[in-house]
Structure formats: structure tokens, C-alpha cells
Amino acid sequence: MKKMSEQATELKANENGHVLDLIAGEIEEGNGFISFERFMELALYHPQLGYYTKNIKRVGKDADFITSVSVGKCYGLILAHHFSTILKTFSNFSKEVVVVELGAENGDLALDIMGELSMLLSKDLFGRLNYIIVEPFSFKRQALKARLSSERIGNISVISDLEKENNLYGVLIGNEVLDALPFRRVRLRDKKWMELGVGINRDGEKKKLIEAEKCIQNESLISRVADFPKELPDGFTAEVNINFKQLLSGISSSFVKLEGYFVDYGSSHDELMDLSRSEGTVRAYSGHQYVKNVLLSPGSNDITSNVDFDWFRASAKKHEFITNEPIDQYRFLTNAAEPWLLKIEKSGIQNVENMKLINQFKMLIHPTTMGRAFKVLKFQK
Incomplete structure (x- = not known):
């Protein structure tokens, strides 16, 4: 598996473009779908345009978050x-x-x-x-x-x-x-776990990133969701990090x-599988404000979720x-x-x-x- 910096660098678009254009291009090359993990790699870690790699102030009272x-x-x-x-x-x-x-x-x-x-x-x-x-x-x-x-x-x-x-x-x-660390997302549909990634809606020149689902193909992800509780409601959504082993x-x-x-930030697995967390814990922040739609303004927001300890x-x-x-x-x-x-x-x-x-x-x-x-x-x- 390639390292995050290598993955985020593999782009054909001009580095002066907007990260949304890069993401949109990859979605189209991927038949309308990229994993949420890949979305995070581009939005957060693209060498020139990523949130964590741009020459901006991220940390502090007058920035996006404090540590x-x-x-x-x-x-x-x-x-x-x-x-x-x-x-x-x-x-x-x-x-x-x-x-x-x-x-x-x-x-x-x-x-x-x-x-x-x-x-x-x-x-x-x-x-x-x-x-x-x-x-x-x-x-x-x-x-x-x-x-x-x-x-x-x-x-x-x-x-x-x-x-x-x-x-x-x-x-x-x-x-x-x-x-x-970039992570995957999954959603339960008709008692079967689907991978929840990112797609795109086009209206003329306008582009809007949307949630997209497809059958899970990644073996590590298949193995992980096999251990999830069986009795969860349809639509239950969770995050899975398959990069821990590489780290x-x-x-x-x-x-x-x-x-x-x-x-x-983190929780036990049981806490993350609780019905109160049915939408998962993924979230974004900008200017110390919670951003509900994590797909908005990629490259401008911090994206995170609770770690499954x-x-x-x-x-x-x-x-x-x-x-x-x-x-x-x-x-x-x-x-x-x-x-x-x-x-x-x-x-x-x-x-x-x-x-x-x-x-x-x-x-x-x-x-x-x-x-x-x-x-x-x-x-x-």
C-alpha cells in the first residue's frame, strides 16, 4: 500500500487548480465513485491544495481549532x-x-x-x-x-x-x-454493508459532491464489517480506518x-455501534465552527471522526x-x-x-x- 503523500501526489490536473476539480476528475475516472478515504487524501493532504499542507494557520483561537x-x-x-x-x-x-x-x-x-x-x-x-x-x-x-x-x-x-x-x-x-488518518465509511442497506464514498452531481458548469454507495470490494474493509453487530437499523453509518496496520x-x-x-478524540467500538451514533461520527470544522456537510469546500475544512480505540x-x-x-x-x-x-x-x-x-x-x-x-x-x- 502506498503512503498517503504518494497517493495524494498522483494527480494529472494542474497544481494551480482547485481541489474540487481534482476530486471531480477522479470521480469521473472511477465511474462516478471514489472512496471517502481517497476524498480525505485529496482534501486534506494534496501537496499544494490540501487543508493540512497549505501554508495557512490551522491551529489557535483565531484559526480553525485548538489543540x-x-x-x-x-x-x-x-x-x-x-x-x-x-x-x-x-x-x-x-x-x-x-x-x-x-x-x-x-x-x-x-x-x-x-x-x-x-x-x-x-x-x-x-x-x-x-x-x-x-x-x-x-x-x-x-x-x-x-x-x-x-x-x-x-x-x-x-x-x-x-x-x-x-x-x-x-x-x-x-x-x-x-x-x-483518512478512513473509509460504510452504510447498512437491507442487512448488507455497502461502502459509502463520494460521487458528483453536475448542473452545467456547477459541480456538487454527494454521497455515493457501492458494494464493498476492499478485502480489509470486508473483514472488518464482518465483526459488526448484526442487529443494526437500515441506514446505520460508521467509519472504518484500515490504515492503522500500515502506521x-x-x-x-x-x-x-x-x-x-x-x-x-475516540470511543470504544461498542460506543460507536450505539444507536445514538447511527449517522457515524464524521465531521468537519472551520473557524471553530462545526460544518455539517463534510463534502462542502474540500481543502478548506478539517475533517475528522472519533477513533475506534x-x-x-x-x-x-x-x-x-x-x-x-x-x-x-x-x-x-x-x-x-x-x-x-x-x-x-x-x-x-x-x-x-x-x-x-x-x-x-x-x-x-x-x-x-x-x-x-x-x-x-x-x-x-
């Missing part, structure tokens, strides 16, 4: 405290240790984590640490390298493909990565010993990873932040910077903001 990283440096600081213990342990087995980050966006988390680790680790161990950012798109790699080189905090490298690395010992962090395979082949964390864990088990039940971000960060909070308490210093960090911490763990919305899934090798 734990964009709240402030507190998130990276807490992760650094948590990772420092793991790295010290792994340093007994290997001369070099790593922190690998997927989905780094503008590099804020790398700088926050490395800045804190430079103070938490011994000079010797910090010198043996390499922070590796995996970014498949060249434009974003160049931007990251330019920013990170100007900061000069430790050994930070930006690479295109994790599979080029091997014999790694260390930590992996993926913040809101799994929900951004996990690459991670497994690169690491000898690993403690990894994916932080994301049970399916991810089952996929991870096949690659010999040990996984933990996902826990609320509130619980994970509260436990991980304990050494840092005790340090502040013992110092007795209530300066402006500490109060700023404490306020960020409260937002990260608050149940109505991020504390319960995000889940943390730990996996080990």
Missing part, C-alpha cells in the same frame, strides 16, 4: 517530565535514545519538550537524545527545519519516513494524529524498545505491541504533572510565569474543555 499544544508550553513541559524517566531507563540499553513525534505541525511541542528535557536530563544523556519529527511533506519539512534550526535546542531532526530509522529506543508521541508496521520495524502515546488496539496487538485501555487526558496529565506541581509547591514561588502555566494546566484537564474530550492511549514494545 493541547496550542494552549501553551505547559503540555510539553508535563510530557517532558513524564518522558524523562522513560528515557533514563532506556539509556541503560542503548547509547542513543529518541523522542519521535508524529503530526508536529509548526514544531511547538518539540521545542517545549526539548527545552524542559535540557534541564531535567544530565548533560551526557541530553547529548545522547535525538528528537525526531516525522513529516512526509517537503514544504512542511522545510518550514520545520528553518524554525527549529534557529532555536538550537538539542538534536532535533525532521525526516520524511520513520521506516528509514531502525534500532530505536525511546518514546513516541502522536497528538491528534489518528483522527486525521503500526512502520513504528514496529523502527523501534527495539518503545513507550508510545497517541492522544485523540478497540480497533486500534486490536491492530496493535497483531504487531506485538502491548496496549493499555485509553484514559482521559485529565487523569493522564494529573498523574504525569505530579513531580512538576510538587516542585512548584516546594519552591513557594508564585511568579507570573508559574501562574500562567498553572492556568494552562487547568484548561488541559478541565472536563468541559479538554480533560475528558481527549483520551490517551499508551502502547509499548
Whole structure:
């Protein structure tokens, strides 16, 4: 199976065109149908026109959405405290240790984590640490390298493909990565699962993307829906990600010993199969506003769905990873932040910077903001 960047690049149209034209062209070549996965690849990851690859601001209060990283440096600081213990342990087995980050966006988390680790680790161990950012798109790699080189905090490298690395010992962090992986959609029709993809309606020069159904042909998708509950109402719709195995395979082949964390929106499989989720969980966002029709304005909106954590864990088990039940971000960060909070308490210093960090911490763990919305899934090798 080709990587996302390779798939999104295989286009015949002029790169200065609109992504809608590219999608429409592929639908016509595909006899009126492309998978929702392919739609996402083009809408989100086309090298020039995709939502995640365009040179636009996506994250922040004045953009489309906020993340734990964009709240402030507190998130990276807490992760650094948590990772420092793991790295010290792994340093007994290997001369070099790593922190690998997927989905780094503008590099804020790398700088926050490395800045804190430079103070938490011994000079010797910090010198043996390499922070590796995996970014498949060249434009974003160049931007990251330019920013990170100007900061000069430790050994930070930006690479295109994790599979080029091997014999790694260390930590992996993926913040809101799994929900951004292109996925398939399925819909139950007359007790038979159909693939729900994307078609097109034409009215003269006007083009409108619409939902389209066809018999499932992908073997991985056929295998997955065979395990779905039998008694669901007609029209029940769900998302299926068949790309987890490719992601996990690459991670497994690169690491000898690993403690990894994916932080994301997600649910158990039973929750996703509940009748209250009969329309699935796919959704789009723009300017912090929910966009009901995810097929509108491709390339301009973030598209996501709830991660099926049970399916991810089952996929991870096949690659010999040990996984933990996902826990609320509130619980994970509260436990991980304990050494840092005790340090502040013992110092007795209530300066402006500490109060700023404490306020960020409260937002990260608050149940109505991020504390319960995000889940943390730990996996080990």
C-alpha cells in the first residue's frame, strides 16, 4: 500500500487548480465513485491544495481549532517530565535514545519538550537524545527545519519516513494524529454493508459532491464489517480506518524498545455501534465552527471522526505491541504533572510565569474543555 503523500501526489490536473476539480476528475475516472478515504487524501493532504499542507494557520483561537499544544508550553513541559524517566531507563540499553513525534505541525511541542528535557536530563544523556519529527511533506519539512534550526535546542531532526530509522529506543508521541488518518465509511442497506464514498452531481458548469454507495470490494474493509453487530437499523453509518496496520508496521520495524502515546478524540467500538451514533461520527470544522456537510469546500475544512480505540488496539496487538485501555487526558496529565506541581509547591514561588502555566494546566484537564474530550492511549514494545 502506498503512503498517503504518494497517493495524494498522483494527480494529472494542474497544481494551480482547485481541489474540487481534482476530486471531480477522479470521480469521473472511477465511474462516478471514489472512496471517502481517497476524498480525505485529496482534501486534506494534496501537496499544494490540501487543508493540512497549505501554508495557512490551522491551529489557535483565531484559526480553525485548538489543540493541547496550542494552549501553551505547559503540555510539553508535563510530557517532558513524564518522558524523562522513560528515557533514563532506556539509556541503560542503548547509547542513543529518541523522542519521535508524529503530526508536529509548526514544531511547538518539540521545542517545549526539548527545552524542559535540557534541564531535567544530565548533560551526557541530553547529548545522547535525538528528537525526531516525522513529516512526509517537503514544504512542511522545510518550514520545520528553518524554525527549529534557529532555536538550537538539542538534536532535533525532521525526516520524511520513520521506516528509514531502525534500532530505536525511546518514546513516541502522536497528538491528534489518528483522527486525521483518512478512513473509509460504510452504510447498512437491507442487512448488507455497502461502502459509502463520494460521487458528483453536475448542473452545467456547477459541480456538487454527494454521497455515493457501492458494494464493498476492499478485502480489509470486508473483514472488518464482518465483526459488526448484526442487529443494526437500515441506514446505520460508521467509519472504518484500515490504515492503522500500515502506521503500526512502520513504528514496529523502527523501534527495539518503545513507550508510545497517541492522544485523540475516540470511543470504544461498542460506543460507536450505539444507536445514538447511527449517522457515524464524521465531521468537519472551520473557524471553530462545526460544518455539517463534510463534502462542502474540500481543502478548506478539517475533517475528522472519533477513533475506534478497540480497533486500534486490536491492530496493535497483531504487531506485538502491548496496549493499555485509553484514559482521559485529565487523569493522564494529573498523574504525569505530579513531580512538576510538587516542585512548584516546594519552591513557594508564585511568579507570573508559574501562574500562567498553572492556568494552562487547568484548561488541559478541565472536563468541559479538554480533560475528558481527549483520551490517551499508551502502547509499548
